Amino acid sequence: MAQSYVMIGGEGPLSYAKNSSYQGGVVDVAKPIIEEAIKQKLDINELCSNGLMNNFWIADFGCSTGHNSFLAMQMITRAIGENFQSIRSVSQIPDFYVFFNDQVTNDFNTLFRSLPPERHYRAIGLPGDYHRCLLPKASLHFAYSSWALHWLSQVPKAVEDPNSPAWNKGRVHYSGARQEVVDAYSSQYAKDMGAFLEARAQELVSGGLMALVFPGAIPTSVENPNTSYSDVPSETALIGSCLMDMAKKGRVSQAKIDSFNFPIYFTFPEELKAVIERTGSYNIERIETLDNPGKHTLTNANARASFYRAAFEGLLIDHFGCEIIDELFDRYAHKLEASPAVLHPDNDKSVMIFVLLKRI
Template sequence: MEAKENCKSSAAYPMNSGDGPYSYAKTSTFQKTVIHFTKELVQKEVVEKLDIGFSSTASPPTIFSIADLGCSVGPNTFSAVESIIEAVELKLQSQGLTSKIPEFQVLFNDHASNDFNMLFKSLPSNRRYYAAGVPGSFYGRLFPEASLHFIHSSFALHWLSRVPKAVTDKSSPAWNKGRVYYSNSRDEVIEAYKAQYQKDMEDFLQARAKEVVCGGFMVFIIMGIANGIHPSEAGGIVSEETVDSFNIPIYMTTPHEFETAVKRNGCFSVERMEVLPHEKVNGVANNDHQIITYPMRSALTGLIKQEIGEEIVDELFDLYLKKVEEVYLSSILDSGKSLSFLVVLKRKASH
């Protein structure tokens, strides 16, 4: 049965919950700014191209289902969802179908270890949708066939389903000795990460192709690197040479690599792919080093606690802050080598 695919094994490292200084809710300012910046771009695509019964000769669905994949604990997921609902309403209004605005159902997805209690406690009181949580890895099936009209995911697809096995195998040429990430590593390590990313994206797109209705949309905001940039040029995340067994399951794709994965899958058309300009989406001072290090701590603390231990966290990120102050990471952003990009996909007719 298809439901068995929901049991797909995947590593889970949730973002920091709560409302402390290192929580995702307090450190995701950059993500919030990008989501806000892309609002008009996404609405334009929806109004012009979303066509699942949105015409004077067809009836729109009475229930419009939206899924946010990798929702974390808020509040950014709520902003994204509200923007999508506004876009759908604008689409209907543009077609003279205001009386046919559907009820909205929003399905918040993340790993089972995500703090769904905090997520639902902070749901907007004035929300215009019915909310439900769907735990599980988005690299497998999560929803019934042809049940979703819109999928959103921001700053989640750089997480791999697992650390590539070869980089932790001492007998493998891809063993990532002395490093925790693939940037500045040997080509064998980089290729192992790339192969894991390709496999994960194949699984992701196959699952979504079954879940999204024909004509439905998927919108992603993806952290990546520019086309033609070697991973060693884009900077690393953490450096701890004494921890040979620790590797970060993150892969920074290029727009070209992502588009190649979509074309290989064949079930979606690329309606829009646009690199987002740093100067318009940062919204924060690049030279504020805590704005760089706090989000990293929010994202990686769970992974570090699980793989190394809680006692190293404070010392590690104190050292990381000092390193950031030396390197001045905004120079990497300003170089145009690292980037965020928006992707809008549309489900093709059954295929």
């Protein structure tokens, strides 16, 4: 992944750490499901087939500065510990090692300095691209990733190629774009998600679990569930329209906008299932869409603008320079204020996809 995809580090007012309560909602809603999954699907006796199990390895892929990750890791280690306790005994609870993964340019300093002092695991930093294998073969017992897998490793090349039928001129994302653009995004997603799943298949032990949560979409057409398109109001399209307004005022060049696209894709359950099944390495134990309670935290225009700024600023600065950022997000907040209905939680149609996989 490019450096620019990294969230804003530190703990300042614009940092990802201070603007990720929306994603934090994921932990709340996924908590009972993951706890139940660990209880029902983690076969302790299978994992301990060689006798005692001294070390239990967990990894969080795309953890950013860790604020939401710490909650998840606490919940996961506690649930696994209880499982060991009930199936084996307290004395057989293994030592937990948590590998915090993100790109090498992630703010690991903030992550390490924020580690909860009362944690029941040893924390390890695992820098690197999670589309490749990062841990030893068959070493990992539980893989987790939250709010990361909707990021593509790159914008699909065709979308930025003026000679391609998929060239996405005048837009910054696939929302509302031609089918060629949507298809280019969809195949980049299949490639990236496939690489992620293949890499984890190498690392996971047989019987190991993987819980993934990330924003996704619901197909608009029931007749055609393969339409990779949804009625999720696209925040990225709104940012795009602010950029177009700025182009009209001469604040940013049209060519700059034409060569920019968000490297984000919102998959939907059927599409994801096909990608998983292609690997041949997992049983799909559970796949579903969840509502995100975190959206109730973004009911005013400025909060929402800060949230998307924390997520996208690096990417936008990298392409447009830092001069336009304040104006862009001011315009964005004004656009939201002008249509308050958009801000109402009932109108936030975003969904999260939750998947639980078991390594065969």
